[in-house]
Amino acid sequence: MTVYNIALIGFGGVNRALAELIASKNDLWARDLGFRLNIVAVSDLYLGSVISPNGLDAKTLVESKFAKGGFGQLSGGSAEADNETVIKTAPADIIVEATFTNPKDGEPAVSHCRWALESGKHVVTTNKGPVAIGAQVLKALAEKNGLHFEYEGSVMSGTPVIRMAEKTLAGAELKGFEGILNGTSNFVLGRMETGMDFSAAVKEAQELGYAEADPTADVEGYDVRLKVVILANELLGANLTPDDVSRKGISGLTAADIDAATKSSSRWKLIGSAVRNADGSVTGSVEPKCLPLEHPLAAVSGATNAVSLNTELLGSVTVTGPGAGRIETAYALLSDIVAIHNASGAAQKKEAA
Numbered sequence: 001m002t003v004y005n006i007a008l009i010g011f012g013g014v015n016r017a018l019a020e021l022i023a024s025k026n027d028l029w030a031r032d033l034g035f036r037l038n039i040v041a042v043s044d045l046y047l048g049s050v051i052s053p054n055g056l057d058a059k060t061l062v063e064s065k066f067a068k069g070g071f072g073q074l075s076g077g078s079a080e081a082d083n084e085t086v087i088k089t090a091p092a093d094i095i096v097e098a099t100f101t102n103p104k105d106g107e108p109a110v111s112h113c114r115w116a117l118e119s120g121k122h123v124v125t126t127n128k129g130p131v132a133i134g135a136q137v138l139k140a141l142a143e144k145n146g147l148h149f150e151y152e153g154s155v156m157s158g159t160p161v162i163r164m165a166e167k168t169l170a171g172a173e174l175k176g177f178e179g180i181l182n183g184t185s186n187f188v189l190g191r192m193e194t195g196m197d198f199s200a201a202v203k204e205a206q207e208l209g210y211a212e213a214d215p216t217a218d219v220e221g222y223d224v225r226l227k228v229v230i231l232a233n234e235l236l237g238a239n240l241t242p243d244d245v246s247r248k249g250i251s252g253l254t255a256a257d258i259d260a261a262t263k264s265s266s267r268w269k270l271i272g273s274a275v276r277n278a279d280g281s282v283t284g285s286v287e288p289k290c291l292p293l294e295h296p297l298a299a300v301s302g303a304t305n306a307v308s309l310n311t312e313l314l315g316s317v318t319v320t321g322p323g324a325g326r327i328e329t330a331y332a333l334l335s336d337i338v339a340i341h342n343a344s345g346a347a348q349k350k351e352a353a
């Protein structure tokens with residue numbers, strides 16, 4: 001049985017949910033997926049860090065109510081988050097990066113991923129910063145070292161978009177996309193339609209684990225902008241930076257705007273899109289749009305996301321599913337590990353042939 005030793009960098013909603021899944025589903029995964037996951041290290045800004053070469057019990061990790069610096073009480077633990085030591089020295093096969101997304105320069109997560117790839121460890125991440133800002137360099141480093149840099153959860157959480165578009169729609173000739181790419185803002189708009197005020201709706205999204213540490217990123221469109229960059233660069237072969245994508249969020253929408261849309265059988269949605277122009281360049285944008293109810297994206301509600309991929313050979317293909325949520329996003333990490341596992345199996349078969 002294959003066992004992947006993993007180190008968790010960040011132990012907030014998403015990585016804690018992954019630990020919860022490990023505690024309850026490792027046997028199922030061993031049977032159905034052919035591997036088990038063993039947590040050999042965790043590092044978190046608030047809790048500190050711990051390296052345990054034989055593995056930490058996932059259930060105990062999830063159920064313990066650690067105080068600030070609490071990992072310092074564990075064997076092999078420290079009250080400080082020493083990410084660099086954990087990433088470089090823990091006996092991990094895979095580094096699971098789920099710290100805060102920094103929309104400006106992607107740090108320190110870009111460095112976390114680089115340290116991992118330089119020390120022979122695969123990276124799976126849900127953090128949009130290193131993908132939107134550092135993907136080219138990190139992918140090249142991974143390839144050079146025969147490793148994987150996987151980030152399905154960086155767009156639409158566990159809903160398959162990146163691998164689906166790249167693998168299943170290969171050859172369909174993608175020309176552009178438009179979608180609802182932020183769960184929090186879509187949830188907030190829906191709540192405002194029921195009469196709830198903006199701040200109360202944002203607070204509820206935070207409690208449900210949808211929002212970024214700073215929810216300004218959600219409601220002002222910075223998060224969607226990173227996702228537009230990721231999809232445009234990955235699927236349209238663009239080379240965009242966040243500053244190349246125009247951005248407007250939903251905070252300017254008033255209760256009266258929402259009401260007026262309802263009365264005219266339409267709905268406000270925060271739309272992220274990109275299109276390939278005739279000269280081959282790619283233009284991306286993020287802005288609220290008032291969509292008629294018959295528009296395919298108008299019915300997408302709550303933290304659900306959807307993206308319509310506009311292809312030459314197949315027309316428009318729309319993928320809908322959860323766009324945020326702790327377990328939903330932890331599933332994206334699992335799907336990345338499955339991709340690594342399947343690729344290593346395929347490589348072994350090729351070597352044996």
Ligand SMILES: NC(=O)C1=CN([C@@H]2O[C@H](COP(=O)(O)OP(=O)(O)OC[C@H]3O[C@@H](n4cnc5c(N)ncnc54)[C@H](O)[C@@H]3O)[C@@H](O)[C@H]2O)C=CC1
Nearest residue numbers: 010011012013014044045046098099100101126127324325
């Ligand atoms: N929650 C969601 O629905 C989704 C989240 N994401 C992304 O996944 C990542 C994790 O999300 P959540 O777990 O919800 O966030 P969170 O805010 O619940 O947890 C982040 C954790 O990382 C720790 N942390 C922050 N900076 C750190 C550093 N430099 N070193 C060590 N630990 C650090 C924090 O103490 C916190 O415990 C974020 O980048 C987020 O944008 C992506 C898709 C969906």
Ligand SMILES: N[C@@H](CC=O)C(=O)O
Nearest residue numbers: 182183184210211212
């Ligand atoms: N805060 C984000 C989480 C996923 O990227 C969102 O609400 O979509």
